[in-house]
Structure formats: structure tokens, C-alpha cells
Amino acid sequence: MTNFSKKVLELTKQIPKGKITTYRQLAAAAGNPKACRAVGGTLNKNKHPIVIPCHRVIKSTGEVGGYSGGTVKKVALLKKEGIPIKNSKIVNLKHYLHEFKC
DNA sequence: AGTAAGGCGGGCA
DNA sequence: GTGCCCGCCTTAC
Numbered sequence: 323m324t325n326f327s328k329k330v331l332e333l334t335k336q337i338p339k340g341k342i343t344t345y346r347q348l349a350a351a352a353g354n355p356k357a358c359r360a361v362g363g364t365l366n367k368n369k370h371p372i373v374i375p376c377h378r379v380i381k382s383t384g385e386v387g388g389y390s391g392g393t394v395k396k397v398a399l400l401k402k403e404g405i406p407i408k409n410s411k412i413v414n415l416k417h418y419l420h421e422f423k424c
Numbered sequence: 425a426g427t428a429a430g431g432c433g434g435g436c437a
Numbered sequence: 438g439t440g441c442c443c444g445c446c447t448t449a450c
Contacts, residue, residue: 327446345433349445355434360445362432367447381433388432396432 326352327364333422334365337378340404341420342412344382351422358382366390378403384415 329352337343345358352361365376371390377399381387386407389396397407406413 324446330446349433354445356443357445358433359431359443360433360447363430363446363448366432376432379432383434386432390432393432 323369326354326357326360327368329353330361330364331368331370331374334374334376334379336422337375337420340418342378342380342400342405342415342418343420343422344415345379345387346382347419347422348379362388378420380412380415384412386410386412 330348333348333351334343345361346355349355349358349361354360361379365374365379366388368374368376377389377396379387380400386393386396386400393410397410400412401407405418412418
């Protein structure tokens with residue numbers, strides 16, 4: 323468990339309901355804007371998935387990205403939170419984007 | 425303990 | 438819009 327992954331988990335935990343974030347923002351907030359992939363890998367094999375709403379983290383391109391339990395599940399969860407999704411893609415990404423750095 | 429491969433992405437050509 | 442390359446963390450051998 324490195325400092326980076328720890329920060330990623332902390333930030334992910336702070337994501338409020340009804341909001342989402344991109345892997346890039348998460349990686350940037352963690353200290354490595356280029357570690358976007360590392361964020362996904364960390365979340366995928368995270369130690370406490372119950373406390374980590376990784377389903378609220380999506381790609382920068384607007385796609386929901388992948389999910390350990392299945393992309394469909396991720397989409398369903400996001401839709402339940404109040405985020406409209408079209409064909410596994412976020413409709414109003416910026417409208418639901420959550421910023422860590424205020 | 426060290427090395428090698430994989431993974432839920434991002435950016436650029 | 439598609440394709441390719443890069444960089445970083447985790448895990449398995």
C-alpha cells in the first residue's frame with residue numbers, strides 16, 4: 323500500500339452521492355496526473371471495496387469505464403444515484419463531476 | 425526478494 | 438473517430 327493508492331482511496335471515499343469523478347482527477351488529486359491507470363488498478367484490487375464507491379469513478383472520455391463486478395452493475399448504480407447514462411456513457415458528465423480541490 | 429505481466433485510463437498522432 | 442504509446446500500481450511466478 324503506497325501513499326498514492328492510499329490517497330486515491332481516501333479521495334474516492336469522499337465522493338458524495340449523486341456525484342462522479344474521473345480517474346484523471348483522482349490521479350491528479352493523489353499527486354500523479356499520469357497515474358490514471360494506476361488508480362483503476364488500485365481500485366480494482368482495493369482492500370476495502372465496501373468503503374470505496376469505485377462505481378462513482380469514470381473515464382475522462384465520458385465512458386463509465388470498467389468495473390470489477392461488471393460494467394452493467396456500475397451503470398445501474400450510477401443511474402440509481404440519479405446520474406443519467408446513455409449506452410454506458412455519461413450524458414452530462416461535467417454537470418455531475420465532483421472536484422476535490424474545491 | 426526480484427522480475428515479469430496485467431489492469432477499470434489518458435493523451436497524442 | 439480510430440489507433441498507438443506511455444506511465445503507474447498491484448499481483449503472481
